Amino acid sequence: MLKTAQAFLIATIFLNLSCKEEFNPVETSRIEVHTPFEMPAIKIPNFKNCKQFNIIDFGAKQENKELTSIAIADAITEANAIGGGIVVIPEGEWITKTIHLKSNVNLHLNKDAVLLFSEAPEDYLPAVHSTWEGMECYNYSPLIYAYKCKNIAITGEGKLKAKMDIWKTWFPRPEPHMNSLKQLYNLASYNKPVEERQMVNDTAHFRPQFIQFNRSENILLEDVSIENSPFWTIHPYLSKDVVIRNLNVYARGHNNDGVDPEMSENVLIENCIFDQGDDAIAIKSGRNQDAWRLNTPSKNIVMRNCTMKNGHQLVAIGSELSGGIENVFVDNCNVVDGAKMYHLVFIKTNERRGGYVKNIFVENIKAGKIANGVLGIETDVLYQWRDLVPTIERKLTPISDVHLKNVSATETEYLSKIFGQAELPIENVFLKNVSVDNILKEKHIHENVINFMEN
Incomplete structure (x- = not known):
């Protein structure tokens, strides 16, 4: 009986060691940048030894927004749970709702993969802690959103594309929208809690950013193409150590800045x-x-x-x-x-x-x-x-x-x-x-x- 218990313990230890070898944690690379001022090396994540999670294995189906959205979220959750992983978007067009990243996750788009983001505003609810033109509020979620994350990446030769059917009708700023701007301005000016600044309603029409890294660090955005955006395209907000490289960004709508590093x-x-x-x-x-x-x-x-x-x-x-x-x-x-x-x-x-x-x-x-x-x-x-x-x-x-x-x-x-x-x-x-x-x-x-x- 004792020998059996010892054998079970040895097998368990071996199994745990094997798991640790398979599920390698995210490594960190450092980039030195020469500038006219003192600047520290930038730390970014390196996922070269991490496990891959193909969204097809989680039930993603082309032209099925619900299943694909669930599959991406589940793959992100599992990659995060083991301490690091690569969520793979394979070749083809995949329509999805909002994507919320988690720490130690690389969202990777294979060549000829397209993540097509729904035009339906309700697909970006519930509201999240975000911003509008420099003022904090709760608004529609950015299409890709990271909040208080560390070691995150979006990479690959694929494309991120926003459907603009609804968002482009929100480009004008009619009186109801301007009244909502006044409301937010006053809430912020008198330091009302951000939780009270709920800006999702029938008339505010505050368009979300395409990608927002909010209060996050060690971020890599590399190689992808981006087409269209409801608002600002890439928004590092209250974030640290961000590398954005080898992108091709096309967004010619209203307020379509390329990159807005903020605080x-x-x-x-x-x-x-x-x-x-x-x-x-x-x-x-x-x-x-x-x-x-x-x-x-x-x-x-x-x-x-x-x-x-x-x-x-x-x-x-x-x-x-x-x-x-x-x-x-x-x-x-x-x-x-x-x-x-x-x-x-x-x-x-x-x-x-x-x-x-x-x-x-x-x-x-x-x-x-x-x-x-x-x-x-x-x-x-x-x-x-x-x-x-x-x-x-x-x-x-x-x-x-x-x-x-x-x-x-x-x-x-x-x-x-x-x-x-x-x-x-x-x-x-x-x-x-x-x-x-x-x-x-x-x-x-x-x-x-x-x-x-x-x-």
């Missing part, structure tokens, strides 16, 4: 193609009182070796920048001739924002015709908000240390337009080897700028 740090965006209806990259850090409460700047943001086919700006900073933005490096990017773009670099804020902007470096940029100018800095940008709601608390934004080097365009209205405020001028703007072949108006249009240098 996030250590972000690398490289070797991507952006074809946007709005800014290619828009760096943000929250709006007004909400961001002052969270008190988290966006910093150490690098974009390099990217191509822009269309978009309002190559890089926009703000206008939601109340948490502060520092240490941004944009290097070796190209704007194709014929792209409809207003600026290469546009920094925008207003009297409600506070925050700060400093240490912005943009180098080695080539562009064709740009509608407005190479550099724009404006401190009174309010858009529809100017008459919609009042200024509840006035805080100006210090802006300093903006460096452009080796930048060229073929035609613009001006090279730079910089409008600071008399009580807080913009400081230290340096242009080196910045040129435009044909300037239609004035070269430099400036108000309230201290220490502008060009050579």
Whole structure:
């Protein structure tokens, strides 16, 4: 009897060891990025030794939204439960509802795989802790959502595609939508709990982001194509250590920014193609009182070796920048001739924002015709908000240390337009080897700028 028990114990130990060998945990890789400022290595997950979970084995069926959605969720849960795994989307088109990632999971799209996201708003309920234009709220879930996750990835040569049948009808901003904006603005301005900011109703029509990494870390988004988006396309929010590379992004709808790092740090965006209806990259850090409460700047943001086919700006900073933005490096990017773009670099804020902007470096940029100018800095940008709601608390934004080097365009209205405020001028703007072949108006249009240098 004793020998039998000993044999059972040895077999159990052996079985456990075998399981540990099969279910390898997620490893971590480190990426060193050379920048004009000090920047730590970025940590990203490495799933090379992890088990794969094919969604077909979990009951996924093409053209069956319900079964495929359940299969993806179940595969993610099992991969997470064993400490790390790869959820595989095989070749073919798979229609799905929202996808919620979990820690230590890689969502991998094989070549010729398409994840087609439903256009039905009810498929993105229940509401989740998200944001709308820099204000926290409960809204429709992003199409792909990660909340408080660690070691997550979306990879592969497949495509993520949003059906736009319903979302595109929400692009206009009629009065009921604007009234919901007023409501959220007041809830946030007076620091009402986020749980009270329930913005899913019949009239708000706050479109969800396509991909949101919310309060997460060690993130890799690599190789996939993205087509269409209800709102911002890729939104790292309050997240850390993010690598976005080798993407092909096409989203020409309303507010379709490419990447919006917000209150996030250590972000690398490289070797991507952006074809946007709005800014290619828009760096943000929250709006007004909400961001002052969270008190988290966006910093150490690098974009390099990217191509822009269309978009309002190559890089926009703000206008939601109340948490502060520092240490941004944009290097070796190209704007194709014929792209409809207003600026290469546009920094925008207003009297409600506070925050700060400093240490912005943009180098080695080539562009064709740009509608407005190479550099724009404006401190009174309010858009529809100017008459919609009042200024509840006035805080100006210090802006300093903006460096452009080796930048060229073929035609613009001006090279730079910089409008600071008399009580807080913009400081230290340096242009080196910045040129435009044909300037239609004035070269430099400036108000309230201290220490502008060009050579």
